[in-house]
Structure formats: C-alpha cells, structure tokens
Amino acid sequence: MWFDECTFYQIYPLGFCGAERENDFGEIRHRLAKIEREIGRLKDLGVGAVLLNPLFESERHGYDTVDPFTVDRRLGTNADLKRLISSFHQAGIRVVLDGVFHHTGRKFAPFQEVLARREGTEKRFWFYIDFGGNDRYNDGLSYADWEGHAELVKLRLEHPEVQNYLMDAVRFWIREFDIDGLRLDVGYLLPPWFMEMIRRTAGQEKRDFFLMGEVIHLQNFVQNIVPERLDSATNYECFKGMISAFNSENLFEIEHSLTRLFADLPWALCTGKHLFNFVDNHDVIRAATALKERRNLKNLYTLLFTIPGIPCIYYGSEYAAEGDKSDGDYRLRPCIDEIPRRAEDLYAHIRMLAAIKAAHPALHYGSYRKATLSNKYFSFLRTFGNEEIVVAINISDGEPVMCAEAGEGVDLLTGEVCSLNEIRLPPFSSCILLRK
Numbered sequence: 001m002w003f004d005e006c007t008f009y010q011i012y013p014l015g016f017c018g019a020e021r022e023n024d025f026g027e028i029r030h031r032l033a034k035i036e037r038e039i040g041r042l043k044d045l046g047v048g049a050v051l052l053n054p055l056f057e058s059e060r061h062g063y064d065t066v067d068p069f070t071v072d073r074r075l076g077t078n079a080d081l082k083r084l085i086s087s088f089h090q091a092g093i094r095v096v097l098d099g100v101f102h103h104t105g106r107k108f109a110p111f112q113e114v115l116a117r118r119e120g121t122e123k124r125f126w127f128y129i130d131f132g133g134n135d136r137y138n139d140g141l142s143y144a145d146w147e148g149h150a151e152l153v154k155l156r157l158e159h160p161e162v163q164n165y166l167m168d169a170v171r172f173w174i175r176e177f178d179i180d181g182l183r184l185d186v187g188y189l190l191p192p193w194f195m196e197m198i199r200r201t202a203g204q205e206k207r208d209f210f211l212m213g214e215v216i217h218l219q220n221f222v223q224n225i226v227p228e229r230l231d232s233a234t235n236y237e238c239f240k241g242m243i244s245a246f247n248s249e250n251l252f253e254i255e256h257s258l259t260r261l262f263a264d265l266p267w268a269l270c271t272g273k274h275l276f277n278f279v280d281n282h283d284v285i286r287a288a289t290a291l292k293e294r295r296n297l298k299n300l301y302t303l304l305f306t307i308p309g310i311p312c313i314y315y316g317s318e319y320a321a322e323g324d325k326s327d328g329d330y331r332l333r334p335c336i337d338e339i340p341r342r343a344e345d346l347y348a349h350i351r352m353l354a355a356i357k358a359a360h361p362a363l364h365y366g367s368y369r370k371a372t373l374s375n376k377y378f379s380f381l382r383t384f385g386n387e388e389i390v391v392a393i394n395i396s397d398g399e400p401v402m403c404a405e406a407g408e409g410v411d412l413l414t415g416e417v418c419s420l421n422e423i424r425l426p427p428f429s430s431c432i433l434l435r436k
Contacts, residue, residue, distance in 0.1 A: 006048025015333025046354025064105030187213025286323035409433030
C-alpha cells in the first residue's frame with residue numbers, strides 16, 4: 001500500500017503556525033498558509049505523506065477538542081484546510097489527520113450540557129459521570145478522564161450516540177477534506193471493536209485509508225495491527241532503543257529490539273508488519289537535543305530510514321532543530337519561523353535517504369537479519385526477492401572493519417564499490433550497500 005512505501009513528515013499545526021496557547025474563541029486567524037508555503041520544500045525533501053496533529057477547535061493544545069467539525073479558529077477555517085489538503089494532493093503528498101476519540105475538552109458542548117442540566121440531560125450517558133462526587137473544578141460531580149488530566153473528559157465509546165457522533169466526524173473529514181488516513185490518539189486505550197468500527201466507516205468512504213494507532217508498548221498491541229483494525233502503530237520501542245543505544249554506545253540495545261520485532265523467527269512480534277518509526281515527535285525531546293554526540297545525527301537518520309517500517313520526520317528536525325520539555329511541550333512545538341534553516345548537510349542526507357528508500361523495495365518489504373554487532377558498530381541485511389541491501393553503522397571515532405557476507409556492493413550514499421566482507425567505515429559514518 002502507499003503508506004508502506006513513503007516517507008512521512010509530522011506537523012503540529014498549532015505550534016508550526018504560531019498559534020496562541022489558549023483559544024479565546026474570538027476572531028479567526030488564517031494561519032494554515034504557513035504550512036502551504038512549505039509544500040514545495042517537502043516535495044523536494046522526498047515526503048510522500050504528512051501527519052497533521054490536532055487542528056480542530058480546542059481549548060489549548062488540540063487534544064482537548066471542543067468541536068471536531070470545525071477547524072480551530074487560531075488556524076483558520078474549514079475552507080482553509082480544504083485548500084491546504086488539495087494543495088498537498090496536487091503535489092502528490094497524502095494527508096493523515098490526528099483523530100482524538102478517547103476524550104474531549106471540558107468546553108465540548110455535550111459535556112457543558114451535563115454541567116448545566118446534570119441528571120436532566122441524556123448527554124450524561126456520553127461520559128462516565130458520578131453525580132455523588134466532585135472534581136478539582138468544584139463542579140459538584142466527578143468523571144473519568146485521561147490518565148488523571150481532568151481537563152480531558154473521557155468519552156463513553158460504547159454508547160450508540162457517541163459512536164454515531166464520532167463516525168459522522170470520520171465521514172465528514174473524508175468527504176469534506178478528502179483525507180487519506182488517521183492517527184488514533186492514545187490508541188492503546190481504544191477497544192479493538194472501536195478500531196474495527198473506524199476501519200469499516202473509513203473503508204466505505206476510501207478503500208486505501210491508512211489507520212495508525214499511538215501506542216507506547218507493542219507487546220499487547222500487536223494483535224491490533226491486522227487488516228480489520230490498524231495498518232500500523234507507533235514504534236516507541238525502537239525510538240527509545242536508538243536514542244539510548246547511541247548515547248550509551250551500546251548498539252546491542254537497538255539490535256535486540258530489531259531482532260525481537262522483525263527477524264524472520266517464529267517468536268518475533270512484528271515480522272512483516274510496518275510500524276511507524278521516528279527519532280522524535282511532538283511529545284519527546286528533539287533528536288538533536290537528545291543525542292550526546294551530535295556527529296551521530298546522520299547515523300541516526302540512516303538507521304531510521306533503513307530498519308523495517310515507515311520513517312517519519314518531525315518538522316524542523318531536518319534542520320537539527322533543538323527542543324526540550326523545560327516549558328511543558330511547547331519547546332518541542334515551535335513556530336516554523338523560529339527554526340533556523342541550518343544543518344544543510346543533514347537536510348541533504350535525509351533527502352538522499354528518502355530517495356533511496358523510495359527506490360528500493362528491500363527497504364519497504366525486505367526481511368531483517370543481523371550481520372555484525374559490536375558496542376559501537378553493527379551491520380544488518382534487508383532482502384526482498386533478488387534485491388539485497390547491507391546497512392552498516394559506526395557510532396564511534398574509530399574505524400572498524402565489518403564482515404557482512406561475501407561479494408561486492410555499491411554504496412547508495414556515495415556510489416563507491418566495496419567488499420561486503422570488508423566494510424571499512426570512517427568515524428561516525430554509515431553506508432547502505434546494494435549487492436551487485
């Protein structure tokens with residue numbers, strides 16, 4: 001499918017466009033054009049799909065939705081979003097939205113009706129309400145929320161009216177904006193039957209619709225990456241493994257995860273599945289900040305683009321943007337105008353990786369097998385049909401010699417020919433060798 005063969009680019013619209021932290025629900029600000037202006041550059045970078053985090057009317061950060069049928073006024077209008085997605089499509093770039101189905105903001109109209117009318121409204125059955133309790137807002141009632149965040153009110157997904165409301169939203173997004181997929185926020189808390197409901201609803205509108213779930217731990221979630229539910233899930237295991245392995249100079253850590261998940265072995269969890277891979281996103285420290293050794297940034301992206309799965313670049317990180325969590329998550333989500341357009345060598349490297357990924361089926365569908373492994377260097381093979389690719393990475397200031405297997409290969413990064421059983425890597429470098 002298209003989503004298995006392209007590079008994704010993640011944009012957090014409220015941050016990217018420089019929106020206010022709080023929604024005053026006043027005048028409309030037309031800011032989505034900031035995203036539209038970047039389409040040509042993203043096409044040049046090799047992006048095949050964009051993931052847009054929440055952009056419907058909310059109170060603050062987008063995940064506290066107020067109206068899933070109206071674009072957040074801090075970003076623009078429904079017409080603005082429709083034009084933006086049409087422009088992406090004209091450039092050959094698909095668009096995936098962030099679907100927030102587990103909870104809403106407190107200003108969501110049905111919840112406001114419960115606060116006003118209490119037992120006098122049927123909307124009380126949309127949520128998990130206890131009229132005998134109280135909350136930190138002194139509402140004279142309590143309710144279930146998302147992981148202790150009282151500003152995020154948990155929806156009762158098993159209620160038919162809630163299901164109809166949310167499925168109407170899915171149909172509306174596809175029909176009105178022509179979106180190509182959804183990321184299911186906190187997918188790990190959504191019941192399997194609800195994922196199947198979204199799959200059926202979206203599938204009736206668009207046959208090749210992409211569904212991906214946000215999940216922190218894959219172990220108990222892999223069963224949901226099946227045709228009747230999801231196409232993919234976020235690969236936090238390899239994200240954490242890559243950053244930690246590079247920082248501790250212990251590549252055994254990430255290789256263990258790669259074999260555990262993708263090796264052609266009976267006990268491997270995700271063999272043949274396409275997980276959603278990343279090295280940073282809107283919830284975690286930027287890669288350029290997280291890495292102790294900045295000279296390994298290119299190596300990190302080489303790994304991202306060559307391991308099994310779907311690579312995703314977080315906006316601005318192609319320029320080695322910095323960002324930590326010292327101000328909540330806001331430093332992770334700056335306006336695009338505040339990100340210096342630097343690190344041209346990293347940008348060029350990512351651009352080349354995207355082109356290599358697009359051109360070689362072994363990097364989309366190939367098997368995974370470890371070849372050489374040491375603390376500071378390792379190599380692995382990706383094989384699909386008659387195509388075989390050897391990837392080698394050196395995260396140290398030494399110059400190791402690796403033996404993958406017999407034969408010769410052409411380095412897709414440099415065009416050089418070298419022996420596969422005597423791969424020599426300079427400090428902090430990598431190669432992607434196509435067997436001749």
